[in-house]
Amino acid sequence: xxxxxxxxxxxxxxxxxxxxxxxVGRGFPRWIALGTMLVALAISVWLWFVGDWSLASVGGVPQxxxxxxxxxxxxxxxxxxxxxxxxxxLLVVLTNLLGVMAVACSWREIDRNVGFFHLNLLWNLGAxxxxxxxxxxxxxxxxxxxxxxxxxxxxxxxxxxxxxxxxRIYAATKFFIFTQAxxxxxxxxxxxxxxxxxxxxxxxxxxxxxxxxxxMSANVEMLLMLGFFVAFxxxxxxxxxxxxxxxxxxQAPTAxxxxxxxxxxxxxxxxxxxxxxxxxxxxxxxxxxxAMWFGVIxxxxxxxxxxxxxxxxxxxxxSSVSHMGFVLIGIYAGTEYxxxxxxxxxxxxxxSAGALFILSGEIYERLHTRELSKMGGLWARFPYLPPIALxxxxxxxxxxxxxxxxxxxxxxxxxxxxxxxxxxLASTGLILGAVYSLIxxxxxxxxxxxxxxxxxxxxxxxxxxxxxxxxxxxxxLGIYPQPVLDTSAAAMHQVHSIxxxxxxxxxxxx
Amino acid sequence: MSFTSxxxxxxxxxxxxxxxxxxxxxxxxxxxxxxxxxxLAVIGLNLxxxxxxxxxxxxxxxxxxxxLFVVDGYAQFYxxxxxxxxxxxxxxxxxxxxxxxxEREEMYLLLTLSALGALTLACAQHFxxxxxxxxxxxxxxxxxxxxxxxxxxPLEGGLKYxxxxxxxxxxxxxxxxxxxxxxxxxxxxEVGAYFAAGGTPIALVGGAMLLIGLGFKLSLVPxxxxxxxxxxxAPAPVATYLATVxxxxxxxxxxxxxxxxxxxYQASLVQVLAWLAFASMLVGxxxxxxxxxxxxxxxxxxxxxxxxxMVALIAGGPLAVEAVGAYLLTYVVTSIGAFGVxxxxxxxxxxxxxxxxxxxxxxxxxxxxxASILTAMLLSLAGIPLTAGFLGKFYVITAGVDAxxxxxxxxxxxxxxxxxxxxxxxxxxxxxxxPSKHRFSAKLDWAQRSGGIMVLLAMxxxxxxxxxxxxFVQLLRIATLMPG
Numbered sequence: 001x002x003x004x005x006x007x008x009x010x011x012x013x014x015x016x017x018x019x020x021x022x023x024v025g026r027g028f029p030r031w032i033a034l035g036t037m038l039v040a041l042a043i044s045v046w047l048w049f050v051g052d053w054s055l056a057s058v059g060g061v062p063q064x065x066x067x068x069x070x071x072x073x074x075x076x077x078x079x080x081x082x083x084x085x086x087x088x089x090l091l092v093v094l095t096n097l098l099g100v101m102a103v104a105c106s107w108r109e110i111d112r113n114v115g116f117f118h119l120n121l122l123w124n125l126g127a128x129x130x131x132x133x134x135x136x137x138x139x140x141x142x143x144x145x146x147x148x149x150x151x152x153x154x155x156x157x158x159x160x161x162x163x164x165x166x167x168r169i170y171a172a173t174k175f176f177i178f179t180q181a182x183x184x185x186x187x188x189x190x191x192x193x194x195x196x197x198x199x200x201x202x203x204x205x206x207x208x209x210x211x212x213x214x215x216m217s218a219n220v221e222m223l224l225m226l227g228f229f230v231a232f233x234x235x236x237x238x239x240x241x242x243x244x245x246x247x248x249x250x251q252a253p254t255a256x257x258x259x260x261x262x263x264x265x266x267x268x269x270x271x272x273x274x275x276x277x278x279x280x281x282x283x284x285x286x287x288x289x290x291a292m293w294f295g296v297i298x299x300x301x302x303x304x305x306x307x308x309x310x311x312x313x314x315x316x317x318x319s320s321v322s323h324m325g326f327v328l329i330g331i332y333a334g335t336e337y338x339x340x341x342x343x344x345x346x347x348x349x350x351x352s353a354g355a356l357f358i359l360s361g362e363i364y365e366r367l368h369t370r371e372l373s374k375m376g377g378l379w380a381r382f383p384y385l386p387p388i389a390l391x392x393x394x395x396x397x398x399x400x401x402x403x404x405x406x407x408x409x410x411x412x413x414x415x416x417x418x419x420x421x422x423x424x425l426a427s428t429g430l431i432l433g434a435v436y437s438l439i440x441x442x443x444x445x446x447x448x449x450x451x452x453x454x455x456x457x458x459x460x461x462x463x464x465x466x467x468x469x470x471x472x473x474x475x476x477l478g479i480y481p482q483p484v485l486d487t488s489a490a491a492m493h494q495v496h497s498i499x500x501x502x503x504x505x506x507x508x509x510x
Numbered sequence: 511m512s513f514t515s516x517x518x519x520x521x522x523x524x525x526x527x528x529x530x531x532x533x534x535x536x537x538x539x540x541x542x543x544x545x546x547x548x549x550l551a552v553i554g555l556n557l558x559x560x561x562x563x564x565x566x567x568x569x570x571x572x573x574x575x576x577x578l579f580v581v582d583g584y585a586q587f588y589x590x591x592x593x594x595x596x597x598x599x600x601x602x603x604x605x606x607x608x609x610x611x612x613e614r615e616e617m618y619l620l621l622t623l624s625a626l627g628a629l630t631l632a633c634a635q636h637f638x639x640x641x642x643x644x645x646x647x648x649x650x651x652x653x654x655x656x657x658x659x660x661x662x663x664p665l666e667g668g669l670k671y672x673x674x675x676x677x678x679x680x681x682x683x684x685x686x687x688x689x690x691x692x693x694x695x696x697x698x699x700e701v702g703a704y705f706a707a708g709g710t711p712i713a714l715v716g717g718a719m720l721l722i723g724l725g726f727k728l729s730l731v732p733x734x735x736x737x738x739x740x741x742x743x744a745p746a747p748v749a750t751y752l753a754t755v756x757x758x759x760x761x762x763x764x765x766x767x768x769x770x771x772x773x774x775y776q777a778s779l780v781q782v783l784a785w786l787a788f789a790s791m792l793v794g795x796x797x798x799x800x801x802x803x804x805x806x807x808x809x810x811x812x813x814x815x816x817x818x819x820m821v822a823l824i825a826g827g828p829l830a831v832e833a834v835g836a837y838l839l840t841y842v843v844t845s846i847g848a849f850g851v852x853x854x855x856x857x858x859x860x861x862x863x864x865x866x867x868x869x870x871x872x873x874x875x876x877x878x879x880x881a882s883i884l885t886a887m888l889l890s891l892a893g894i895p896l897t898a899g900f901l902g903k904f905y906v907i908t909a910g911v912d913a914x915x916x917x918x919x920x921x922x923x924x925x926x927x928x929x930x931x932x933x934x935x936x937x938x939x940x941x942x943x944x945p946s947k948h949r950f951s952a953k954l955d956w957a958q959r960s961g962g963i964m965v966l967l968a969m970x971x972x973x974x975x976x977x978x979x980x981x982f983v984q985l986l987r988i989a990t991l992m993p994g
Contacts, residue, residue, distance in 0.1 A: 072978075072980070073978075073979055073980050073983065074980060075980065075983040075984075075987075076908075141895065142895035142896060142900075143895075145894055145895045145900075146894075146895055146896060148894075149889065149894060152934070152938075153938075153941070156938045156941075157938070157941050157942075169938055172934075172938070173930075173931060173934050173935070173938075176930060176934060177927050177930050177931060180892075180894075180926070180927065180930055181923060181924075181926070181927035181930075184907075184922075184923045184926055184927070185923060187904075187907060188907060188911060188919055188923070191907055191908050191911040192911055195908075195911055195912055
């Protein structure tokens with residue numbers, strides 16, 4: 001029941017915020033939203049402390065620390081089946097944490113229709129939490145599509161019309177159509193899987209646990225796996241299906257970007273770990289080289305395009321493409337090191353990209369531009385913001401001692417036995433990452449300030465405390481990642497054991 | 511044959527509606543009073559609906575009433591659906607015509623007459639009743655479309671519908687005649703047995719002509735050309751009726767024809783129909799993208815929606831009837847809501863309906879709940895989960911996957927993606943801030959009026975269908991057909 005509440009709390013909070021604006025006042029929705037997300041965060045952290053996250057699978061069947069099931073549409077064997085293991089827990093904590101940040105960072109940025117804004121933000125967060133908990137494929141799909149609508153509104157109604165871009169409605173519509181259409185392909189694959197299962201057993205069910213052991217021919221398995229893969233690849237985003245991401249980011253409000261980069265991209269990686277690999281291990285193993293090459297292309301292409309960007313948010317967006325390439329490689333390498341690295345990388349990227357987007361928002365609030373060519377010399381005009389931005393930029397480039405390094409290092413370490421060539425090529429991404437991160441810092445902050453430029457208002461205590469929390473967490477993740485690794489170990493071991501058996505069958509021996 | 515009470519019970523919805531027609535006609539002849547006449551029609555429709563619900567509730571067994579009619583679970587379900595949609599149209603008409611000048615009362619007479627035709631179609635198991643029902647459904651519609659007789663567009667729409675509908679009827683009749691010449695009977699089951707045993711090319715040509723006639727009513731591509739003009743010209747409540755009742759009734763009889771009269775045995779025609787469905791999905795959606803007129807956009811989107819629905823019909827198999835029922839149910843609820851909002855924003859006194867996208871700009875900041883309803887309805891038309899439209903699309907895709915219709919499902923996916931574009935375009939304009947003044951807005955107290963209450967009910971029903979569809983799924987399972 002606590003799992004259901006984790007989903008419902010943001011939904012209820014959103015409704016309260018919407019109605020509260022009219023009844024109480026304009027500032028009210030912010031407090032309601034902040035309170036709601038803090039409660040959700042507190043619950044998820046509390047679950048982390050009290051739960052036992054090391055349950056090993058029994059006979060190849062995953063074990064869940066917390067589980068909830070209620071009947072929904074028995075005609076098709078659909079139920080509200082929610083469950084939480086270490087992987088879900090970490091991502092739920094990340095979602096709720098970044099949710100708090102997203103509410104906090106739009107405190108001053110959003111000044112019209114505050115209530116409706118927070119309704120959309122909280123509903124989106126609630127749906128994402130649901131994705132991380134759903135164990136019924138129908139429910140998963142419903143939530144997968146559900147999160148799009150509020151995100152669409154966030155971009156379309158509170159976005160910026162960045163100069164040179166095609167406008168926020170264009171970006172929002174593109175985002176929606178890309179994800180919705182690929183989602184429908186996933187629906188076809190889900191139904192295909194259910195019908196294959198039905199033909200074998202005579203039972204119609206969408207339950208993950210029942211479908212896990214479905215036997216199917218290699219061709220069918222490959223087709224169904226590709227159906228899932230398309231949806232996840234669009235969301236990851238994998239080059240060449242990434243073109244919605246820079247547009248969406250450059251037009252989205254800060255909270256939308258934090259949400260998009262920090263959380264939404266992780267749903268795709270989660271989907272691969274939870275659904276693609278365990279449901280279709282053989283096809284995934286056979287497909288792994290292709291997916292990993294796409295990952296390499298993404299790393300290189302994303303990093304390369306970063307150089308060409310003039311808009312800070314587009315730059316950070318392309319760096320996300322690059323970082324998610326590592327995640328793709330790690331997932332399909334499938335060794336325990338690589339999978340653990342994927343988890344850390346997801347958390348670290350969520351924190352660092354979220355922070356960079358918040359900082360971009362702060363700069364935009366003060367300079368009213370996000371173009372690097374109009375910046376330069378900011379170091380002299382702010383005392384705090386530039387060093388903080390430098391911190392997150394070097395976190396993003398993977399400096400040892402910070403979370404991203406742990407993730408990327410584990411991924412590369414784990415991928416080496418599977419495919420050394422890909423690992424070598426992927427590690428060039430670290431170098432490219434260093435270059436573009438430093439270019440960002442150099443172009444924005446260094447150099448002489450323009451003549452007569454007034455000093456800018458520096459970060460306030462709200463902004464500083466947000467940054468401090470994110471910095472502490474990134475350092476903690478970099479120096480002592482063991483609690484995180486322990487939490488996700490059992491879940492990742494489960495994925496690994498299913499997947500490695502298939503790898504052995506297809507001849508890819510790690 | 512003698513009429514027993516059993517038969518009267520089975521036929522009670524049709525009888526109640528017939529009595530209503532007479533009563534409304536007499537009432538108009540006696541004294542013209544808009545609200546009183548509308549109320550009378552609504553009471554009659556409610557009685558018919560109550561009779562229908564009673565039949566479903568008591569699980570009244572399938573009854574054959576003369577060779578022309580059968581009242582089985584399938585017929586009961588569609589009669590109820592048709593009556594609900596007609597009721598919605600009646601309340602919307604009342605809201606719409608309130609400020610109109612001229613004769614307003616005949617609308618309810620025409621509406622109930624047309625609904626009688628629709629009920630006939632739902633029960634038809636004979637080509638004669640099919641034809642009578644179809645004509646009875648269409649002829650009052652000519653007048654309803656052209657009801658604001660002083661307008662240019664309504665007259666044009668009405669005339670267009672009249673001419674093309676007559677052509678379609680001619681095709682239909684000729685097709686029926688050809689089938690009769692081969693099968694020697696007009697009953698669905700006899701014709702079904704004939705097709706099951708093989709069938710000649712002449713009978714196949716007959717089947718094709720029948721499909722052309724019905725395809726016109728369903729506005730499948732390439733028989734869709736009338737749709738946008740007629741929807742645009744028709745007064746908003748009549749457009750609601752066109753989009754819901756007239757299509758649902760025709761689809762119901764088409765489904766019965768396929769299951770009972772051997773439509774599925776004509777494999778080559780099923781193949782052709784698959785192409786028509788594919789074309790409808792793509793062409794309907796692509797043409798809708800270019801529209802700035804909301805009614806024209808919804809017209810093209812209905813072309814696409816009946817393409818989706820056709821996929822379920824083509825899939826055949828045990829799930830097809832249930833899937834078609836689910837799709838039509840969800841489509842009707844959603845269309846009533848969407849057209850309902852348009853109707854409430856317009857009124858017959860104005861020179862045109864509120865049907866340009868620009869009229870809806872910023873509606874959310876003027877009428878938040880009304881705009882929320884339209885948003886939800888558009889999301890439902892787009893098939894986003896937790897709305898009714900998703901249930902329908904889910905059923906269609908399930909039926910399609912079950913029958914391995916991969917290329918048609920590809921059409922569904924591509925069509926939905928294109929569809930999103932124009933639904934979103936209208937949806938986001940509801941929320942944009944708008945500097946200019948507006949000629950069109952629903953009355954402030956819209957929610958307290960019958961039309962508004964009806965739209966609210968449609969909204970609630972739509973959400974229930976999306977969130978907890980199980981009771982409706984049970985209902986759909988009653989409405990099955992057995993191949994004859």
